[in-house]
Amino acid sequence: MDTACALSAKNLDFFYGPAQALFDVSLSFPKHRITALIGPSGCGKSTFLRCLNRMNDLIPGARVKGSILLDEADINAPRMDVVSLRRRVGMVFQKPNPFPKTIFENVAYGLRVNGARNAAEISDAVEAALCRAAMFHEVKDRLHTSALGLSGGQQQRLCIARALAVDPDVLLMDEPASALDPIATQKIEESLHDLKKRLTIIIVTHNMQQAARVSDRTAFFYMGRLVEEGDTETLFTRPTEKQTQDYITGRFG
């Protein structure tokens, strides 16, 4: 694997039972860069994203061929510890899904699962994660109130803080702002800009403008295949493939 890459998929095929969803996808994710995965619904981008931390393991009949390398280790190898993998490759979903606990406990949850016991250390880590998700100042006076009382945008940033608390190398985001208003979306996009200094981000989005705004690299998927990937500015100004051109200019999809 390229040492400048945080994650690297090679010749990846993925099947839901007999139906093949991904075909021979090879894609590397440079460290400290945001990569956007775009494409029409059903093109395989979310399936591919979930392959990157083995979230598809939970689906009956799902199977994967090819390799995904994280620090030269194949994440699909039998000896791979999935809990440890998901600590290193965190995930934020489309719909905010805070636990029915306090704001503090939501962020501390992953730390405790990973064995943290020292209260001061946990408290520091919670504050740091909330700061990195750009919401500490909004919630610092109500850390011990229910997370369910937060607005949708705050809940989503809390989920980002929860993922960040365990200090992952890679953060996977599956349409993280699709249910949020423009202000909440802007706050998340701004926080991504700062977060990439510490980790690698891979984001699935249906919002072309969001992909163009936040990502350094963009990969276009169509019908389970990777059609084109490259520098975001180039892809959105002069794509090489006609399918990419037609999709990003709204001529199909």
Added chain:
Amino acid sequence: MLHKETQLQQCLTQLRTRLLVMSAAVGIALDEALAALVSGNMGRAVAVVDGDAAINSLENEIDEMALALLARHQPVARDLRLVVAALRMVIDLERIGDEAVSIAERVLILQGKPPQDVTLAMAGLMRTAKESLKTAVAAFKDADVRAALGIIENDDECVQKEVLALHRMMDHFCTDAGGAHNSGAQAGMHGILICRSLNRICRRAANMAEHTCFIAEGVNIKHVRVTTDQNASGRGGP
């Protein structure tokens, strides 16, 4: 896979159409200004001066259309390139319109009587300017990169014709400068300024050709020496 024209595509078509309307208006202004110069018809010259307001309002209209398109649709790829090129192209077209007005005004200053040898001296340059604009507009209309590059490659032709025209003008200036009321000197000076206008028109047409290449290929060729052969091996992206 492809569907009916989206709202974005309709707006882009409108933008392109208005650009072509403006191109036609500017082309007519140039033709009329040069016809007024050659024929000494002051009425035609006045019409060119008066017609400039319509060209200016087309510039404003296209500017507003392009801004609205960017704000409302956030176009990308080739669509974005068309909008950006349109914003640049209207400036070139408006300036060509201004040069046509400048030529028409000189016809009026000379009371519709520019000496025939002055107009003859710049006949080649007039043809080149008209031809450059016509080809640049056609290349944009047909997305013809090869034709656009042809204009850029022929940049030297315009310079040579201007030099030739200026030499002839100087001859006229030297032989007739001492004539009654110094009319030869005055005509020569206006002739030189008209040559400058024609040269600028050729340059603006070359700019338009560059925009056409940018729309089609996504490559900025401003200030780069390119040939049609080089372009044939270009990236060829959509």
